Amino acid sequence: MRLRPDQLKQNLSKTLLPIYIVSGDETLLVQECCDDIRLSCRRQGFSREVLHVETGFDWNELLASAAAMSLFAERQLIELRMPTGKPGDAGGKALTEYAANASPDNVLLIICNKLESASTRTKWYKNIEAAGASVQCWPIEMAQLPRWINNRLSRLGLNASSEAIQMLAERVEGNLLAAAQEIEKLRLYTDGDTIDADTITAAVADNARYDVFGLVDRALEGNVSSCLKNLQGLKAEGTEPPYCYGH
Template sequence: MAKLRTDQLGRALSGTLAPIYLVSGEEPLLVQEASDAIRNAARAQGFSERELHHIDPSFDWSLLHSSASSLSLFASKKIIELRIANSKPGDKGSRALTEYAGAPADDTILLIVTGKLDNTAQRSKWYKALEGAGVHLATWPIDAAQLPRWIGARMQSAGLTADHGTIELLASRVEGNLLAAAQEIEKLKLLTDDGVITSQLMASVVADSARYDIFTLVDKALAGDARGAVKSLHGLRSEGTDAIAVLWALTRDIRQLLQCAQLIQQGRHKDWAMKQAGVWAKRQGLIGGALNRLGSSQLQLLLRQANGVDRACKGMRNANPWDDLLDLVLSFSGVVSLKPANVRLGLKL
């Protein structure tokens, strides 16, 4: 399987398309944009029909073969998209993907979208079966040091220019949330005629954020301000904020806290652990305070709750994502709304 970086994808899609594309990674914006680019290139070459399947343990993998062997009356080429949330297709999925990779269907592109694929996954049967048949695009998170450069490149592609200090201002505002950065850049495009973004304009845009801000919500949860966090959550919901965006911000900090907690358990100093986990200097007080009240086992349960919210957002659980988010925010803030046993039971629904 040819392995590509995100900056190589455009050129790779300008020629003959591969029969299989695997897009993996934890950064939602990069995964989404890479998948969009593949779909758009396929449509431009006549792949006008698309079938989307969310993979869970109950998925019928025979649908892959039947979908690939049947076309609608209105299309001669098809895109089959498989979204594997946990990056593990299971035994049946492994066999189905192995068989499909051995003889990819004509006039069909198989697009597989997963989370991060670790070394174990890349040694698995299904991954190796795909190696010789398609293309793997692995997306990687943008860390704090890389973020200004990423924002600068994004602004340049949008026809905008700004000096380093102005770009740093936006980087400090979004703190690693690429989706938020992309949205701010789109806003800036509407506010300038000549494409030049001054520090004054950037400061005004940064200050003119939503009344209920996702990052404010997370900071209040980290600080143990349950009342304030819940108020922010209700405000974000009333303003039409996407639940998955709220979940992304909460999950990011929960993962970072868990990494810190595990390093501390290994005997590392808290300050060293936070630096190793990539905690921004100005957030170390908040993160450090949260580490004083949240242990590794609690953080692992929070991650399980976050995974349950994710499945509710995708329709894979019979639950309201915003109700689940409320429980997650309360637990994150230090308020026990449900006993751990009840949380685990709820995640099965």
């Protein structure tokens, strides 16, 4: 099955699948999804083993780990860190074999960087999805960021005005880790009152990340204020803005 990051926690509360593959280039979301899986396994008495897929990795290690019993627990979490998401022929066969014989005594957690679409169409990946779940962590776009911030504030018991949420989103755009850190700071900074724009101004640094492609997107949207903000950010970071030459 396929799960969104925001669906994972609820799914884990119902059942623990034998295999998860968590991928993406949004580091915070990948980390938090993996932490949720680790926590669920730990609560159910799983031990943990970590395998790193590097050049020369022996895929028999994975199958051997799956067959072995921990000295301290019969159930174990096998964490397979495979940044490239490309196991090669030997790895693809090993993962396919593992998926076909997944044991309820083990949970395999595969962690990858952003996967190419071709990787998600491979036999091994489809078998992993069929036996367990895939969780792809996409970056949070600016349009969705205020909602993400509001949900995170709510989980911490914090309330904020729409103006404050929008201001915070603008200050952390493109930098989700900074967003999480600033929200944690706000929890310490506030005394239970609704967070307003003045609080954001006083407590939150400008952590937005800017790029030329974002500038082009804002220009195509006709968003003049965001264009100017992006240009100022690029200038502060020492990046030359793009130039258009007429004919």
